[in-house]
Amino acid sequence: xxxxxVDLGERSxxxxxxxxxxxxxxxxxxxxxxxxxxxxxxxxVAPLYLERLSRSLGEFKLTPIVLPDGEAQKNWQTxxxxxxxxxxxxxxxxxxxxxxxxxxxxxxxxxxxxxxQRGVDFIQVPTTxxxxxxxxxxxxxxINHPLGKNMIGAFYQPQAVLIDTAxxxxxxxxxxxxxxxEVIKYGLICDEPFLGWLEDNIDRLRALDQVxxxxxxxxxxxxxxxxxxxxxxxxxxxxxxxxxxxFGHAIETHQGYGVWLHGEAVSAGTVMALEMSHRLGWLSIAxxxxxxxxxxRAGLPVVPPANMCAEDFLKHMAVDKKVLNxxxxxxxxxxxxxxxxxxxxxxxxxxxxxxxxxxxxxx
Numbered sequence: 001x002x003x004x005x006v007d008l009g010e011r012s013x014x015x016x017x018x019x020x021x022x023x024x025x026x027x028x029x030x031x032x033x034x035x036x037x038x039x040x041x042x043x044x045v046a047p048l049y050l051e052r053l054s055r056s057l058g059e060f061k062l063t064p065i066v067l068p069d070g071e072a073q074k075n076w077q078t079x080x081x082x083x084x085x086x087x088x089x090x091x092x093x094x095x096x097x098x099x100x101x102x103x104x105x106x107x108x109x110x111x112x113x114x115x116x117q118r119g120v121d122f123i124q125v126p127t128t129x130x131x132x133x134x135x136x137x138x139x140x141x142x143i144n145h146p147l148g149k150n151m152i153g154a155f156y157q158p159q160a161v162l163i164d165t166a167x168x169x170x171x172x173x174x175x176x177x178x179x180x181x182e183v184i185k186y187g188l189i190c191d192e193p194f195l196g197w198l199e200d201n202i203d204r205l206r207a208l209d210q211v212x213x214x215x216x217x218x219x220x221x222x223x224x225x226x227x228x229x230x231x232x233x234x235x236x237x238x239x240x241x242x243x244x245x246x247f248g249h250a251i252e253t254h255q256g257y258g259v260w261l262h263g264e265a266v267s268a269g270t271v272m273a274l275e276m277s278h279r280l281g282w283l284s285i286a287x288x289x290x291x292x293x294x295x296x297r298a299g300l301p302v303v304p305p306a307n308m309c310a311e312d313f314l315k316h317m318a319v320d321k322k323v324l325n326x327x328x329x330x331x332x333x334x335x336x337x338x339x340x341x342x343x344x345x346x347x348x349x350x351x352x353x354x355x356x357x358x359x360x361x362x363x
Contacts, residue, residue: 008229024056033095067105069208076266102175103262109141127164128178128212129168130182132221138238147319181270188337195294245269246330248262251305258309268301272358274291280332282335310354
């Protein structure tokens with residue numbers, strides 16, 4: 001069992017990583033104050049893990065809330081189902097919401113917890129690689145809007161993040177690869193040695209080797225916890241965690257939420273950020289190609305959608321959360337392992353990046 005800490009003063013909390021955590025009721029109960037617990041999950045995860053988690057929490061008064069699965073469900077209408085269930089079961093201010101699922105469930109359950117009776121406790125029990133290494137840590141919660149991804153939400157920290165690595169055994173290969181996009185991100189933005197480790201172990205990760213997965217999850221969570229502890233509300237360094245996300249969110253919004261998985265869109269967006277960093281003279285061709293090769297080996301797309309032109313990207317990027325005072329800011333790389341957030345770049349370089357033939361570049 002690995003235990004890390006997100007240091008946020010009185011709101012600090014642990015990240016616990018081990019196999020079979022869902023069955024450890026005593027560990028779960030340690031982070032629950034009242035008698036009422038609402039387990040928020042979806043109709044894909046519920047048949048796999050809801051009964052086991054409910055059995056572990058048998059001493060509490062439980063309300064299971066099973067939502068429809070998918071990024072397309074991350075909206076006001078689905079969020080309302082959580083509030084309906086909480087109010088119908090008369091949950092009070094001492095209730096705890098447990099998010100059992102991937103990033104969509106974690107984001108919506110966390111936003112519901114931040115909003116219900118002006119804030120109740122919640123615990124993250126992430127079941128996808130992407131949620132285990134990224135979205136469950138740091139307190140970003142929210143829903144999508146038709147005009148922009150994750151544009152409505154709140155910063156609200158969980159009581160604990162409990163990562164059961166054994167849940168990845170039931171994860172489809174495509175979802176696993178999507179999670180690897182966020183794992184690779186940490187090597188690119190702040191930990192070049194980790195990038196080398198990933199190059200040596202990417203095949204083991206895709207084969208669900210538990211030792212390799214635990215190490216990758218631990219190192220990813222360590223990186224994110226450090227950044228969140230230094231910049232909880234993304235006023236500075238935390239924005240570097242969004243490498244590839246401005247381009248990637250544009251892909252998700254344009255294609256329709258759920259058509260491209262989040263990690264897939266981030267991967268293609270990261271390739272665009274790598275190319276732009278190269279065009280600014282910061283990354284060599286060898287560095288760019290090294291990163292693109294790793295993303296490709298992870299089973300991820302490295303070419304943006306063929307049906308998107310430069311104007312499509314610019315339209316969606318204009319409503320990105322990193323836009324300040326009308327200025328678009330991007331996360332780019334000075335070197336592999338060193339990210340910057342900047343709006344100080346020639347617009348012709350961005351235009352050239354958006355018009356690159358990525359099929360030719362990545363061959």
